[in-house]
Amino acid sequence: MTGQLIAARERVHDVDALRGFALLGIFIVNITFMASGYPGNLVADPAFSSTFDDIVRGLSSVLVDMKFYLLFSFLFGYSFTLQMQAAARAGAAFAPRMLRRIAGLFVLGVLHILFLYGGDVLTTYALVCLVLFWMRGVRDRTALRVAAVVYGVVVLSMLASGLFLDTAAFLPPETEALANAERATQALLGGWGDVIGEHVAGLTLLVVQAVSMQGPTALAMFLLGMVAGRRRLLSQVRGDETILRRIQLIGFPVGLAGGLLYAIGGGNGNTLTVTASVATAPLLAAAYVATLLRVMHGPRTAFVRAALAPAGRIALTNYLGQSALGLLIFTGIGLGTAGTFSPAALIGLALLIFALQLAASAWWLRRHQYGPAEWLLRWITNARRPAWRKRELR
Template identity: 80%
Template sequence: MTEQLTEARTRVHDVDALRGFALLGIFIVNITFMASGYPGSLVTDPAFSSPFDDVVRALSSVFVDMKFYLLFSFLFGYSFTLQVEAAARAGAAFAPRMLRRIAGLFALGVLHIVLLYGGDILTTYAVVCLVLFWMRGVRDRTALRVAVIVYGVVLLSALASGLFLDRSAFVPSGAEALANAEHSTNALLGGWGDVIGEHLDGLSLLFLQSVSLQGPAGLAMFLLGMVAGRRRLFSSVRGDEPILRRLQWIGFPVGIAGGVTYALGGGNGNTLAVAASIATAPLLTAAYVATLLRVMHHPRTAFVRDALAPAGRIALTNYLAQALFGLLVFTGVGLGLAGTFSPLATTGLAAGFFAVQLAGSAWWLRRFRYGPAEWLLRWITNARRPAWRVA
C-alpha cells in the first residue's frame, strides 16, 4: 500500500497525458502501413488516388508524420529519469534494473515484429536506450550538445543523400514498386505464415530506417527528455507561462511550412522533402506540446488531461493493442480487410479505436495498478512480481 501511494504521488500526469496524445499520432501513421502494402513501397494505391485521397494523405504528412515519434521519444527520455528516481526510492542499484528493463523491452519488440506488426519501434528504443544508459552521468550541457550534434548529423545526411545520391540506384521503378506493393498487400491477406513472412521481409528496411533516422533522431530526443526530466520540466506547469505562447508562435508557422514542403515534395519518396520535415518537425511537435499544456491547465478544458492520462500511463499496452487491432482487422488472420480502406477511413478507424482505448484505459486503471505489458516489464525490471490489483 505504501509503494502504491508513493507511486501515485510521484506520477507526473502531464507526462502521462502527453504520452497518450503521442499514441494517437503514432497510430494514425502506423495504421496506414498495417492497412496496405502500398505506403511501405512508397507508392499510392491506384484504388485510392482521387484528389480527395491525396488531400487526406497530404494533411497527414503536414500535421502528423514524424512529429509524434519525436514526442514519444522525448517522453521516453523523460521517463528514464523517473526510473532513476524509482530505483533510488527503492534503495536498489539502478544499473541491473535498467539493463533488465532494456532486455525486456527488446524481447517484447522482437515478438511485436514477428507476430503483430513489422514497423516496430521497441527494439530500436531498447538499443538506443543502451546509449542513454551509458550517457546517464553526463552533465546537462553535454547532453544538450550531443543531442544537437546527433540531430544535425541526421539532417545533413538527409540533405547530402538528396543532393548527391542517385536514388534510382536504390529505389525500385514505379512499376516495380507497384508490383511490390500489391505483393505485400496479398501477403497481409494470407494466413499466419504469410503475415509473419511479410513482417520478416521488412526487417532490412526497418534496420535501415533505425540506423539512418529513427535511432539517431530518437537518441537526440532521449537526451533532451533526460535533461527535461532532471529539471522536472513538467512538475510545476501552470499553463500560462510565456514560453508556451512563444513555442506556439514559432513552432506552428515554421513546422507547418516544413510539413507543406515535405508533402508537396513527395513525402518519404523524396529525400530532400524528408530533410525539410526533419528540420522543422521538432518545432511543430513543441507547438503541439505547448498547446496541449495550455489546454490541460485551463479550468474549462482540464478534462482533456483526465481523458488522455490513463492511456499514456499504460502506453506500452496500448501500443501493442493497436498492433493487435491492425492484425485482426487487416490481415488474413482476422477480417482480411487490407487494401479496402481509403486514407480517410483508415484515419477514422484509428481515431475510433483510440477513443475506445481512452475509455478502456480509464476502466482498467480503476481496477488494476498496471497495464498487462507494464506489469510484465515491471516484473522483469525489478526481478520480482509486482502487485496486480488496486488495493
C-alpha cells in the same frame, strides 16, 4: 505537504497525457502501414487516388508524420529519469534494474515484429536506450550538445544525399513498386506464415531506417527528455507561461512549412523533402506540446488531461494493443480487410480505436495498478512479481 502531493499527481498526469497524445499520432501513421502494402513501398494505392484521398494523405504528411515519434522519444527520455528516481526511492541499484528493463523491452519488440506489426519501434528504443544508459551521468550541457550534434548530423547527411546522390536510382521504378505493393497486400491477407514472412521480409528496411534516422533522432530526443526530466520541466507547468506561447509562435509556422514542403515534394520518395520534414518536425512537436499543456491547464479544458492520461499511463499495452487490433482487422488471420480502407476511413478507424482505448484504459486502471504489458515489464525490471490488482496493494 498536501500541495506537494497535488503537484506530484499533476506532474504524472501531464507526462501521461502527453504520452497518450503521442500514442494517437503514432497510431495514425502506423495504421496506414498495417492496412496496406502500398505505403511501405512509397506508392499510393491506385484504388484510392481521388483528389480527396490525396488531400487526406497530404494533411497527414503535414500534421502527423515524424512528429509524434519524436514526442514519444522525448517522453521516453523524461521517463528514464523517473526510473532513476524510482530506484533511488526503493533503495535499489539502478543499473541492473534498467538493464533488465531494456532486455525485456527488446524481447517484447522482437515478438511484436514477428507476430503483430513489422514497423516496431521497441527494439530500436531498447538498443538506443543502452547509449542513454551509458550517458546517464553526463552533465546537462554535454547531453544537449550531443543531442544537437546527433540530430544535426542526421539532417546534414540527408541533405547531402538529396543534393549529391541520385536517390531515385536506389528505388524501384513505379511499376515495380506498385507490383511489390500489391504482393505485400496479398501477403497480409494470408495466414500466419504469410504475415510473419512479410514482417521478416521488412527487417532489412527496418534496420536501415533505425540506423540511418530513427535511432539517431531517438537518441537526440532521449537526451533532451533526460535533461527535461532532471530539471522537472513538466512538474511545475501552470499553462500560462510565456514560453509556451513563444514555442507556439515559432513552432507552428516553421513546423507546418517543413511539413508542407514534405507533402508537396513527394513525401518519403524525395530525400530533400524528407530532410525538410526531419529538420522542422521537432518544432512542430514542441508546438503541439505547448498547446496541449495550455489546454490541459485551462479551467474549462482540464478534462482533456483526465481523458488522455490513463491511455498514456499504460502506453505500452495500448501500443501493442493497436498492433493486435490491426492484425485482426486487416490481415487474413482476422477479418482480412487489407487494401479496402481509404485514407480518410483509416484515420476515422484510428480515432475510433483510440477513443475505445481511452475508455478501456480508464476502466482498467480503476482496478489495476498497471497495464498487462507494463506489469510484465515491471516484473522483469524489479525481478519481483508486482501486484496485479489494486486490492493486492492493501
